[in-house]
Amino acid sequence: MEKDRLPKGQKWISKPVVYDIVKDVKDVDLSTYRLRFFGFVENPMELSYDEFVSMAKDKVMADFHCVTTWSVKDIIWEGIKTKKILELVKPKKEAKFVMAHCLEGYTTDFPIEYLYDENSILAYKMNGEIIPKRHGFPIRLVIPSLYAWKSAKYLEALEFMDKNVKGFWELRGYHDIGDPWKEERFSED
Ligand SMILES: Nc1nc2c(c(=O)[nH]1)N[C@H]1C(S)=C(S)[C@@H](COP(=O)(O)O)O[C@H]1N2
Ligand SMILES: [Mo]
Numbered sequence: 001m002e003k004d005r006l007p008k009g010q011k012w013i014s015k016p017v018v019y020d021i022v023k024d025v026k027d028v029d030l031s032t033y034r035l036r037f038f039g040f041v042e043n044p045m046e047l048s049y050d051e052f053v054s055m056a057k058d059k060v061m062a063d064f065h066c067v068t069t070w071s072v073k074d075i076i077w078e079g080i081k082t083k084k085i086l087e088l089v090k091p092k093k094e095a096k097f098v099m100a101h102c103l104e105g106y107t108t109d110f111p112i113e114y115l116y117d118e119n120s121i122l123a124y125k126m127n128g129e130i131i132p133k134r135h136g137f138p139i140r141l142v143i144p145s146l147y148a149w150k151s152a153k154y155l156e157a158l159e160f161m162d163k164n165v166k167g168f169w170e171l172r173g174y175h176d177i178g179d180p181w182k183e184e185r186f187s188e189d
Contacts, residue, residue, distance in 0.1 A: 005063065007180040010071040016064055016148070018134045021168060022104050025154060028138050035122070035139055039160035042090035049138055053124060056080050060121045062144030064151070065180040077123035077142045082115040085122065085158075095160035099167060100141050100152035107167035108150050110143065110177060112160065119144045122155065147178040147185070 006012065030049045037045045047055070058081040065071045091112060099109045114120055120143045124131060131137045136153030143150045149169050170176055175184040 005073075006071060007065055008183055010065055010069055010180065013070045013072060016072050016075070016135065017066070017068075017070060019066070019068075019149075020104075020134065020153075021106050025104055025133065027133075028103065028154070030138060033138055035155060036157040037085065037089045037160070038157060040092040040095035040162055041160050042092060043088060045089050049124075052080065052122070052139060056124060058084070058121055060119050060123075060142070060144070062119050062142075064142075064144060064148055066148040067174065067178070067180075067185050076125075076127050077121050077140075078125035078128075079121050079123035079139070081118075082120040082122060082141070083118070086115055089160075091160050094162040097161045097164045099159040099161055099165060100150075100155060101157040101159060102152050103154040103156045105168075106152065106154070108152050109161075109165055109167045109170060110146060110150050111164075114143050114146060114150075115158075117143065117145055145179065147175075147180050149174060150178055 033049050034046045056079045059078045061074050061076045063073050064075050095112055098112050123140050123142050139155045141152045141155050173186050175187045178184050
């Protein structure tokens with residue numbers, strides 16, 4: 001049923017609203033850009049943009065829920081599913097949480113389980129086009145099963161951590177997990 005598709009407290013809108021912690025996002029030089037994976041992993045790894053694109057074979061269509069109460073249906077993301085990245089970097093058993101680090105300084109953290117989700121993807125295309133600058137060019141982490149602030153734009157690195165360290169919005173009161181189906185908007189601590 002259509003209404004079961006919308007988490008409590010949300011309403012549908014047609015396009016995602018851009019939210020950024022900075023006014024201007026610098027242009028990215030793709031020739032020097034690297035996406036890094038580090039921390040508690042057996043195989044730390046870095047990928048150039050070209051390497052990323054040559055590995056990008058996955059596509060996910062998912063709804064996108066923002067904690068400010070809007071939701072957008074059926075956004076199509078193309079790139080590499082995060083579960084495939086995990087097969088390559090091999091998280092150590094200590095790896096319990098992940099911090100996404102972004103080029104302009106934004107960070108967000110979440111439990112590692114969310115990277116095993118079938119719908120979680122590192123995306124370089126959105127709705128069939130290269131991701132527009134303000135939606136996260138060159139690469140964005142997309143975790144459709146969490147509120148949109150966990151979907152880190154302008155991604156620079158994923159850090160595998162043995163404990164929960166709060167990111168930008170988590171330090172300002174947002175939930176450490178942020179499951180829209182449980183309305184985990186704010187944290188209690
Ligand atoms: N790097 C980065 N990623 C970010 C943000 C940000 O400020 N910087 N904002 C987050 C927030 S609060 C939301 S709601 C979504 C918004 O995604 P959109 O701008 O593509 O609509 O991006 C998230 N990812
Ligand atoms: Mo947000």
